[in-house]
Amino acid sequence: MPVLDRIAFESAWKGRGTGGKALLGFGLLGAAAFGPAPLTAPLVLATTLALALFSARLPARLYLRLLAIPLGFLLTSLPVFLLSVGWDHGPTVTLNETGWRQALPPTLRSLAAVAALLLLTLTTPVSRLLVLGHRLGLPTTVTDLALLTHRLLFVIADMAVTGARSQAFRLGYRGWRRSLRSVSLLAAGLLGRSLDRSRRLETGLAARGFRGELPILVQIPATTPGEWTTAVAIPLALLLLAWSVP
Template sequence: MLAIDVAAYRSPWRRRHPAAKAVLAGGLLLSALLLPPWPGAPITAVITLVVALGWARVPPRAFLRSARAPLAFIVTGSVTFLISVDTSGLAWAPGGAVRAGEVIGRCVAAVFCQLLFAMTTPLADVLPRIARRPGLSGLAEVAGLVYRMLSVVLETVNAIRRAQADRLGTRSWRTRWRSVIGLAAQVFVLSFDRARRLEAGLSDRGYTGSLAVSVDSLPLTGRFLALAPLPGLVSAGLTLALTSACTVA
């Protein structure tokens, strides 16, 4: 099981309705995307961290480990804003550093908002409710199947890597490259085989285009729902107040 799933199932907000948590995380996400990047993005990121680590009590280590890969992708992707390409070759882009900082700020805040929702809400609580909405059942089922296949593929990769390490497949750079190539080929074949067996299993069970799934009844409490928009409103209020103060000064 992924670390995000473990945190979601162990979250104190596990029994909260997904709609209320979507309002909370969605309000912060809108703040990250719509407010001025400075100081809106840092304020939204800090408030999201406070909500996640304080109110939702998400484990800090799990939160930071889950954010590590997206943040690395954001930083490396933003490097392209620093460089311009023309007929004379490569050069520093005018205003590129400012633009890169704005993109990094918005993206970091947005990632934190999404992790807040993902690490407090199991996917099993979200997809069945989405499937009940008209026209969204197919999308929910495809998302669920892809998520399941992703978990299976990751488990397969870990098992193959452990087997390669036990057979001294990482003792040198040459053997490591051979192990990586073998790993990619084996995962590719096994993924297609598992997908074929999954399709056959659904067909044998009389799949007709929809899956009947039982959904736990979760309370949509008025107090939590009333407090859910508050972090986003606080972020917007602080940003507008600081922006006005800087403008006046």
């Protein structure tokens, strides 16, 4: 079982309705992206963290580590706002005192939106999300491709971890030259093995009489009226609170 699905099945929200969780997740994302600045994004981020850690009871270290990955990409864009380059008396680099005011709002919005998506991803198995999407009208081809791609990505990730561990045991990452060679060999090996796995998957589907649709028996929990109300009320309350503060 993929690690994300395992975490979702172990969370305290595993029995909640998929539709309610999707509405809550995308509601928080929409509030973070389009709510009034500057309060909406911090409110959404704080609320999402509270829901993830205290209500859904997700592993705090894992959730924060996953959230730190996009935060690292966001921090790399800060020099664009904080530094000014001048050419009047030769090339000069100065600190823009108002740059942080320009950088902080989009950074918080992006981080809050990612936190909302992580809340949905870590509490809802992908198979249930795809079944929900199919019921909402997504084409069967799209949901089937998404399911196969999701499965293949985790298979390739497992192969990459196994190969890197094997190279490390043989001191394949001792020194930058040997490390570069090991990484290139690992990438080349993964390319060949992933193509081979894809061909085997295609052959297996053809042998089972694949006709363009993968029937999947997945029962998604029904969303209760209370869960629908909560999914609507939380993002709406955050927006009203942000609008009410001058």
